[in-house]
Amino acid sequence: MIRNLPTDLSRRNTFGMKVRCARLLEFTEAADLDVLDWGVLPAPVKVIGGGSNLLFTGDFPGTLLHAAVRGVRFTDAPDGTLLLEAGAGEPFDGLCDQVARRGLWGLENLSLIPGETGGAVVQNIGAYGVEVKDVLVRVEAYDRQAAGHVTLAAADCGYGYRDSRFKREPGRFVVTGAAFRLRRDPSPQLGYRGIREALQRNGWAGDPATLTPQAVREAVIGIRREKLPDPAETGSAGSFFKNPVLPREDFDALQERERAAFGEIPHFDLGGHVKVPAAWLIDRCGLKGRRRGGAQVFPTQPLVLVNATGDAAPEDVLALEDEIIETVRQRFGICLHPEVEHIGNE
Ligand code: EPU
Numbered sequence: 001m002i003r004n005l006p007t008d009l010s011r012r013n014t015f016g017m018k019v020r021c022a023r024l025l026e027f028t029e030a031a032d033l034d035v036l037d038w039g040v041l042p043a044p045v046k047v048i049g050g051g052s053n054l055l056f057t058g059d060f061p062g063t064l065l066h067a068a069v070r071g072v073r074f075t076d077a078p079d080g081t082l083l084l085e086a087g088a089g090e091p092f093d094g095l096c097d098q099v100a101r102r103g104l105w106g107l108e109n110l111s112l113i114p115g116e117t118g119g120a121v122v123q124n125i126g127a128y129g130v131e132v133k134d135v136l137v138r139v140e141a142y143d144r145q146a147a148g149h150v151t152l153a154a155a156d157c158g159y160g161y162r163d164s165r166f167k168r169e170p171g172r173f174v175v176t177g178a179a180f181r182l183r184r185d186p187s188p189q190l191g192y193r194g195i196r197e198a199l200q201r202n203g204w205a206g207d208p209a210t211l212t213p214q215a216v217r218e219a220v221i222g223i224r225r226e227k228l229p230d231p232a233e234t235g236s237a238g239s240f241f242k243n244p245v246l247p248r249e250d251f252d253a254l255q256e257r258e259r260a261a262f263g264e265i266p267h268f269d270l271g272g273h274v275k276v277p278a279a280w281l282i283d284r285c286g287l288k289g290r291r292r293g294g295a296q297v298f299p300t301q302p303l304v305l306v307n308a309t310g311d312a313a314p315e316d317v318l319a320l321e322d323e324i325i326e327t328v329r330q331r332f333g334i335c336l337h338p339e340v341e342h343i344g345n346e
Contacts, residue, residue: 004024007022015317022060022061023041043062048064056343073085082183083181097111099182100213105182105185105186106183109129109130117177121139126161128194135181137181202215235310239339241324242338245270248272251267254332254334279302282328295312295319297324
């Protein structure tokens with residue numbers, strides 16, 4: 001079924017920007033896309049999920065298409081694993097919850113990330129050492145170029161850090177569903193120190209064999225609640241910037257320049273490259289808590305920009321974004337890039 005919805009987007013973006021679009025359509029079945037008269041829709045046509053990684057920079061002149069395809073199905077695979085198939089409109093944390101309750105491994109580190117399954121596979125969401133691509137088997141999508149439905153294996157989705165083929169070929173695919181591989185045998189991903197510490201605070205003695213997916217999920221939820229704004233209270237779109245990835249020699253030079261001021265710079269080794277936490281860079285520029293109009297750098301996680309007053313305008317967020325990029329560039333010579341997708345009238 002295809003429905004026309006009111007075009008006020010205030011409650012369709014977690015940042016809480018008070019903007020509108022020309023048309024908002026929702027579809028509930030993948031087959032709806034075969035009968036949709038694309039030619040009459042105000043252009044451009046853009047697919048949205050839960051609106052949790054978007055910054056509307058103004059009113060959107062085109063059509064927003066929401067994939068409200070629901071449905072969750074678990075099936076046994078011959079190799080003892082399980083396959084979870086979900087509609088693009090399923091809230092992703094609902095999947096994490098169901099999977100953990102069944103004692104299955106795979107999604108527990110991705111707990112409490114806002115948004116829907118379609119958005120999760122488009123952006124390759126990640127947290128605490130796991131990315132969606134690590135558990136994804138395939139994506140079901142409508143290919144507007146071929147005017148037909150396609151199934152893409154995870155390996156064909158061009159995944160990278162917060163990146164995918166869906167982002168690099170904008171407007172082509174409308175994701176309608178996804179399938180994930182889950183395991184029954186214990187396979188906790190404990191590489192991220194914060195998770196081990198949170199588990200220990202919850203009484204874990206250190207033996208991975210004693211863990212359950214539910215225990216890891218609870219630890220992750222604990223860390224996120226401690227650091228990140230409560231979406232029910234404060235508007236945001238999660239991490240606003242990507243963590244910059246530097247060639248190893250640039251990182252070494254940065255470390256030498258900054259050793260006297262800051263000692264060891266936190267970093268994650270990626271082989272020839274090094275990922276530096278943008279939160280650390282923003283923090284060291286003294287920008288924690290910085291306000292521009294209603295927008296603010298969140299005090300306990302400076303990678304997150306929030307709508308502190310509830311009535312921040314897109315211009316406030318954009319002014320704060322520019323200030324952060326410019327300050328970090330001047331202080332460290334590193335260019336931050338937004339992780340949050342900007343959409344608007346430009
Ligand atoms: N840090 C500071 N000051 C702070 C906070 C953090 O210096 O006030 C430094 C610390 O060195 C800390 C490091 O930043 O060790 C990294 O912080 P954290 O582990 O909280 O994660 P992040 O790199 O800032 C990324 C994701 C998050 C995800 C966390 C956990 C991106 C853009 N963000 O943030 O994803 O939850 O790791 O894995 O990669 C999101 O995308 O919306 C999101 C919240």
